[in-house]
Structure formats: C-alpha cells, structure tokens
Amino acid sequence: MSKPKFRGNNWDLFYELVRTDFILRYHNSILGFIWVLLKPFLIFSILVAVFSLAFKIQDRLYPLNLLLGLLLYSYFSEATLRGITCLAEKSNIILKVNFPKSIAILTSVVNSFISFFFGFLAFLGFWFWVRPDGQLLNLPYFLLLVLILTILIIGLNFFLSIVYTKLKDLLSIWEVLLQLLLYLSPIIYPLSFVPDKYQTIFLLNPIAVIITQSQAVLITGQVFDWRLVSYALISAILVLIFGWIFFQNQIKKINDNF
Amino acid sequence: MTAAIQLHNVTKTFQIPTEKMDSLRERLLNFKLRSQKRSFTALSRINLAVNSGEWLGVIGPNGSGKSTLLKVIAGIYGPDQGQVEVTGQLVPFLELGVGFNPDLSALDNIWLNGVILGMARKKIQEKLETIISFAGIKPFINQKLKNFSSGMQVRLAFSIAIQSSGDIFLLDEVLAVGDYEFRQKAKKVFQLMKQQGKTVIIVSHELDQIKEYCDRAIWLDHGRVILSGQPETVIKAYTKFV
Numbered sequence: 001m002s003k004p005k006f007r008g009n010n011w012d013l014f015y016e017l018v019r020t021d022f023i024l025r026y027h028n029s030i031l032g033f034i035w036v037l038l039k040p041f042l043i044f045s046i047l048v049a050v051f052s053l054a055f056k057i058q059d060r061l062y063p064l065n066l067l068l069g070l071l072l073y074s075y076f077s078e079a080t081l082r083g084i085t086c087l088a089e090k091s092n093i094i095l096k097v098n099f100p101k102s103i104a105i106l107t108s109v110v111n112s113f114i115s116f117f118f119g120f121l122a123f124l125g126f127w128f129w130v131r132p133d134g135q136l137l138n139l140p141y142f143l144l145l146v147l148i149l150t151i152l153i154i155g156l157n158f159f160l161s162i163v164y165t166k167l168k169d170l171l172s173i174w175e176v177l178l179q180l181l182l183y184l185s186p187i188i189y190p191l192s193f194v195p196d197k198y199q200t201i202f203l204l205n206p207i208a209v210i211i212t213q214s215q216a217v218l219i220t221g222q223v224f225d226w227r228l229v230s231y232a233l234i235s236a237i238l239v240l241i242f243g244w245i246f247f248q249n250q251i252k253k254i255n256d257n258f
Numbered sequence: 259m260t261a262a263i264q265l266h267n268v269t270k271t272f273q274i275p276t277e278k279m280d281s282l283r284e285r286l287l288n289f290k291l292r293s294q295k296r297s298f299t300a301l302s303r304i305n306l307a308v309n310s311g312e313w314l315g316v317i318g319p320n321g322s323g324k325s326t327l328l329k330v331i332a333g334i335y336g337p338d339q340g341q342v343e344v345t346g347q348l349v350p351f352l353e354l355g356v357g358f359n360p361d362l363s364a365l366d367n368i369w370l371n372g373v374i375l376g377m378a379r380k381k382i383q384e385k386l387e388t389i390i391s392f393a394g395i396k397p398f399i400n401q402k403l404k405n406f407s408s409g410m411q412v413r414l415a416f417s418i419a420i421q422s423s424g425d426i427f428l429l430d431e432v433l434a435v436g437d438y439e440f441r442q443k444a445k446k447v448f449q450l451m452k453q454q455g456k457t458v459i460i461v462s463h464e465l466d467q468i469k470e471y472c473d474r475a476i477w478l479d480h481g482r483v484i485l486s487g488q489p490e491t492v493i494k495a496y497t498k499f500v
Binding site for chain 1: 350357366376377
C-alpha cells in the first residue's frame, strides 16, 4: 500500500533529458557541436581585441580578468534563465507523468555547465598565451568556487521556476536584475575601482566574491581569502536549503498553476 | 481478490481564476494582488475499488471528471480529501507520446518517451527492435518526428507505451489509434494483457470497446459515480440518458 510514485530510474530520466536538451540545442546548426567550443573562443577574441587593442588598456592581465569574470557571469545568467522556465516548459510532461520535478531543475543547470566548461577551455587557451602570475596548480580552489556558484544557481532555480509558473513577469524582471548584477560585479572593472569604504558592501554579493577570488587564484596570483569564500559558501548553502524547502512545499500544488 | 486500486472518499477541487491574471501588470492595474477564484469540484467523494486483474471502463460526458480521476490515481493531482491507495506498479497512459519533440529523430523520441514512462535505459535498448518493428517505421527511424504523419506518430507512441512493464495501466482515450491493420495488432496486445492478468482502467467514448474489454463500467457525471455495474447495463443506461 503506497501513494503512487514514479517507479522509473531517476538517473536514466535525468540522462535522457540532458541529452535531448543538448541535441536540440546544437543538432540543427551546420557546425553543430563545434559551436560549443568555437562560440566562447570567438567572443573572447572580440573582447580581447576591443579592450586591449582599441582601448589600449595598460594592464596586461585586464583581458584575462575580463574573460574569467564574464565566463562565470554567463554561467550564472544562462543557468538561471533556463531554470526559470524549466518547469513551465515541461508542463506537458508534468501534467501527464508523476516524476520527481527536481530532476527538471538539475537538467536546466547541466547544459549551461557544459557551455561553461568549454568556455573555460577557450579561456585556458588565452591563459597560456598571456602567461599570468596565477598558477594552474590553484585549479582546485577555482573548482571550489565553481561548486559554490553551482549550489547558488540550483538553490535560486528552485525558487525561480516555481514562482514563474504563477507570475510570468518574473522572466523580464530577472533579465533586468541580471543586467544590474553584471555592472555590480567586478567584471568590466577591477575591484580596486570601488572606493575602499564601499568594498565590504560590494562583497556582500556572492557573485562578486566568486569572481574576485577566481581572478586571484588563476590570474593575479593573490592569496585565497578564506573568510570571503566561506561567506559565499554559507550563503549559497542557505539559498539551496531555503529553495529546496520552498520547492518541496509548492511542488505538490504545481499542477494547479498550469 | 486483492484490490489494486482503492479510493476512499476522494474529492478534488480546482481553483479556477475568474480572470486569468498571471502577470504583475494585470494585477497592479486591477488593484488587487489576489485574483478572484471560483472553485470547481471535479471529483466529489468518490469511493472506488478496482480488483487486481479487473478491467474497468469509465464513461461519461466531457468534463465529468474522467481524466481527473485517472490523474488522481496516477498521483499527478493530490486529492483535497480522502485517500488513494495503489498496490503494484502503475503505468499511466494519459496521453500517447508524452514528451515527444518534433525536432528530434524518431529514435531519440523513443529514448525520451521511454524514460518518461519509467523504463530504464537498459530495457529500452533491449526493446528497441521490437518497438521499431511494431510501429513499422524502420526506414524512417532517423528522420525527425515532424516529418511523420500524425497516424505514424501515434503508432510509434503506442508501440513504446506497450513495452513499459507494470501491473496497473491507466488508458485515457488511447484505444482508438492507427489504421485497421494497426488496430488489429493493438487488439492482440490487449488480449495478451488480459491473459497476463493486468489491471486496467479505460477512459473512452468508444462504448463498443468498453463493452468488448471491460469487466465492469462506471458512469461518471459532475464528479460523481452515477452508476456502476456490468458494462452492458451501464452503457445502456448512459445512452438512454443522453
């Protein structure tokens, strides 16, 4: 005697959802999968050309800092934008089959992570070309920061995807907030541009912490600030926990929203 | 006889907004953040027991709660009141081809639809040949689904669906598919399911099929069971009423 449950293999469902998502994204283009690698490389080339040749910025590490910041920011923005709509997009499946909906949330993150990964490979190409002071031995630190960012994204997606089924404006609101985030994070300008007295407030933004610390370990070769990183980690975990609780509470009623 | 499905006093009510307000602008313009709602009772205190191995037909006019009944049994909607108990593995066919994507090839759609129906990938691999030959689409397997005729899509969906193993099947208007030849094949599948002692609930407007397959029928109207009994008796009463 039990309540009806999804009896399938969750891992297999997750795998197929990711795979079809991936096929749909790249299968219809002529270059197909090559785009995944080519796109970040081309975008990076344009940025480097514009900022180091046209603007003649003296700091030789500037383009690398910019690339890394943009890479992390794009991962965040792409993954959350996909996350917002991931339940609404799958409403036709959700209304017909009872499966763990958290799988849909995780799927939305994986493909953005794949783009991020290939973007990072392109970044490494530029890294070897510039040869900055940071060392690749610090890669484990960077992986920790990416993990924190991913936890934050998943936690936010738990919130956003549910709210979007009730309030379709959320997508436009979120797009504006993402623009705001782009300029409130040290991506196109270094942290040193921010007046000292505002830096503490500025670093309350976990994305800013993740970006500055990534730049520190991989590019500028500064020391890893464990205090800031712990703060980012704790806030990401809190977002994940509250997101998960909210999600579990609301998901039972989700079918009434479609 | 053990009960495969039991419903005790199940009630399901939907809150339907009288005006659809799912954007902030509309809410602000109307000076209210809560939209007015009308409640609609889709199922009203339903008591139902389906024995293991029994075939139950559900008939009734559109909007009488037939599909909602299946969705509550499948766990897609939680009941507002009452309990649903299901013993055994349940396969819901509330629609054929759930998750089908027109831009994917037929082969990719088999994988996607298969896992959505709860099949393991290993099992899909084993059944792949059977599915393709049953659907009769071997030459077109790598073509995109959007190039398939609607009849062929339904045949493919049906061929995948029957491969998913379970003890309890919920069929919502999925009996009448395909051309004559395919229907004969489908008929054989149902006869086999009957021999294997599967429990099946069929929602259909094709009353002849209910008569042919079901051991019992219920007539649903406005979320209540009007009549339950022998398919012939219930269908006769229903057609007379209409």
